[in-house]
Amino acid sequence: xxxxxxxxxxxxxxxxxxxxxxxxxxxxxxxxxxxxxxxxxxxxxxxxxxxxxxxxxxxxxxxxxxxxxxxxxxxxxxxxxxxxxxxxxxxxxxxxxxxxxxxxxxxxxxxxxxxxxxxxxxxxxxxxxxxxxxxxxxxxxxxxxxxxxxxxxxxxxxxxxxxxxxxxxxxxxxxxxxxxxxxxxxxxxxxxxxxxxxxxxxxxxxxxxxxxxxxxxxxxxxxxxxxxxxxxxxxxxxxxxxxxxxxxxxxxxxxxxxxxxxxxxxxxxxxxxxxxxxxxxxxxxxxxxx
Amino acid sequence: xxxxxxxxxxxxxxxxxxxxxxxxxxxxxxxxxxxxxxxxxxxxxxxxxxxxxxxxxxxxxxxxxxxxxxxxxxxxxxxxxxxxxxxxxxxxxxxxxxxxxxxxxxxxxxxxxxxxxxxxxxxxxxxxxxxxxxxxxxxxxxxxxxxxxxxxxxxxxxxxxxxxxxxxxxxxxxxxxxxxxxxxxxxxxxxxxxxxxxxxxxxxxxxxxxxxxxxxxxxxxxxxxxxxxxxxxxxxxxxxxxxxxxxxxxxxxxxxxxxxxxxxxxxxxxx
Numbered sequence: 001x002x003x004x005x006x007x008x009x010x011x012x013x014x015x016x017x018x019x020x021x022x023x024x025x026x027x028x029x030x031x032x033x034x035x036x037x038x039x040x041x042x043x044x045x046x047x048x049x050x051x052x053x054x055x056x057x058x059x060x061x062x063x064x065x066x067x068x069x070x071x072x073x074x075x076x077x078x079x080x081x082x083x084x085x086x087x088x089x090x091x092x093x094x095x096x097x098x099x100x101x102x103x104x105x106x107x108x109x110x111x112x113x114x115x116x117x118x119x120x121x122x123x124x125x126x127x128x129x130x131x132x133x134x135x136x137x138x139x140x141x142x143x144x145x146x147x148x149x150x151x152x153x154x155x156x157x158x159x160x161x162x163x164x165x166x167x168x169x170x171x172x173x174x175x176x177x178x179x180x181x182x183x184x185x186x187x188x189x190x191x192x193x194x195x196x197x198x199x200x201x202x203x204x205x206x207x208x209x210x211x212x213x214x215x216x217x218x219x220x221x222x223x224x225x226x227x228x229x230x231x232x233x234x235x236x237x238x239x240x241x242x243x244x245x246x247x248x249x250x251x252x253x254x255x256x257x258x259x260x261x262x263x264x265x266x267x268x269x270x271x272x273x274x275x276x277x278x279x280x281x282x283x284x285x286x287x288x289x290x
Numbered sequence: 291x292x293x294x295x296x297x298x299x300x301x302x303x304x305x306x307x308x309x310x311x312x313x314x315x316x317x318x319x320x321x322x323x324x325x326x327x328x329x330x331x332x333x334x335x336x337x338x339x340x341x342x343x344x345x346x347x348x349x350x351x352x353x354x355x356x357x358x359x360x361x362x363x364x365x366x367x368x369x370x371x372x373x374x375x376x377x378x379x380x381x382x383x384x385x386x387x388x389x390x391x392x393x394x395x396x397x398x399x400x401x402x403x404x405x406x407x408x409x410x411x412x413x414x415x416x417x418x419x420x421x422x423x424x425x426x427x428x429x430x431x432x433x434x435x436x437x438x439x440x441x442x443x444x445x446x447x448x449x450x451x452x453x454x455x456x457x458x459x460x461x462x463x464x465x466x467x468x469x470x471x472x473x474x475x476x477x478x479x480x481x482x483x484x485x486x487x488x489x490x491x492x493x494x495x496x497x498x499x500x501x502x503x504x505x506x507x508x509x510x511x512x513x514x515x516x517x518x519x520x521x522x523x524x525x526x527x528x529x530x531x532x533x534x535x536x537x538x539x540x541x542x543x544x545x546x547x548x549x550x551x552x553x554x555x556x557x558x559x560x561x
Contacts, residue, residue: 045416144310246517246535258542258546268513279546
């Protein structure tokens, strides 16, 4: 089957227990496909971050198996896996350390042993892409929070990993920074990267993601397109997710028999058109509801 | 921060938003005297918090008046147990034993921390820690509560529970809350007023529904309110009390009932 060939990360019956004894993952199965944007959602403590830390070997399975491009993560070093999987941490301060923005991006490339002229080209390319070339001689710590985030993405993109993993890319970001991150995700999609991100931002997910995996208490409850998963009220309740605004609104309208279809409208303009029809048909004495 | 005028009444829940670096956090730190006492800098104009000028009173005098909760609760938790954490500030105020234990017991109940009383604050989940941080500030019975991105690390469900708790304090105890938050969909349902800062100035201040409509380019879009705008363009103007999906839905239900009633009248009275 074509789909099987394009699986880039395969998680099989994964269990993970932290050294302190907390069982964070309890039988996770997941396939990540080449070129998709996948979001992992769930309440605090559900095991999302623990799961993605298995993708570049920072954590190793207590039981079960994680295959990245067919490589068993227990048999590979973090350095090897990092070439395939670039990891962007939630807090840029945990990741940044170099004296200049340029050196920050060059660091991993040097570690991978690229010749200096290649390093220079790659750094320039990645910094331009993230609109940071102008800051190349500045200290990473003098940047704004949004810029720091983009810098950590640039330093990962520079060595061209096939898979990019982002832990809560939009947390604590203001509106404009969030727009920039949306652009970045779209860019990664154009570059045919596989993107896995952990996020709480349900509106962001409905706009930018192909599939959502919903986690609770160390397990995956459901995987599917956001249009299906985020409308499943029972699932949302079990995983303590808050539905997208227009879905919540539509659910209330359905309870009042104003909307009675199974399909939800995701966009405000389309939902408005539908509602206008309903409201108008009533004043003309037409049938109520759709 | 330049040329900022703001008056806050008891019982208000003010949502303070603006791009990173716009001066929100600076403003918050003026309210309990951390600016200028701790961070330094130059502060001119008039500031009065609970009748005191932060420049003329040391920060600790504000502990009873202004409660401060930060984005990362770990930075403000110090003790070996939840109970000790709650009692510490009260002991510092020199309150009598009975009063301390009465307030601690009440806080344990109110913030659902009773079962966790002997646990170390560091073992708690992010949501529990933030609840404890708010509780340990609220036992001091402050008149003003300042929360600087209190839910940035929390899932939406937990975040809304924390903010609902803050809203209850503003209603029941007339606490004035100033909440700095980027996630509008999480915080707006609780806000009675919204203030927008850009470049160190306040550029808007008013009813949340109206402020969001005016400041979309700064604060972002809110799907529920976008729907209201689209409906208005099509000739259906809705009165929306609060910018939450629940309130918008209820306004639509009302409009629907009104239109059905009109339709029925038309049918029964065709002349």
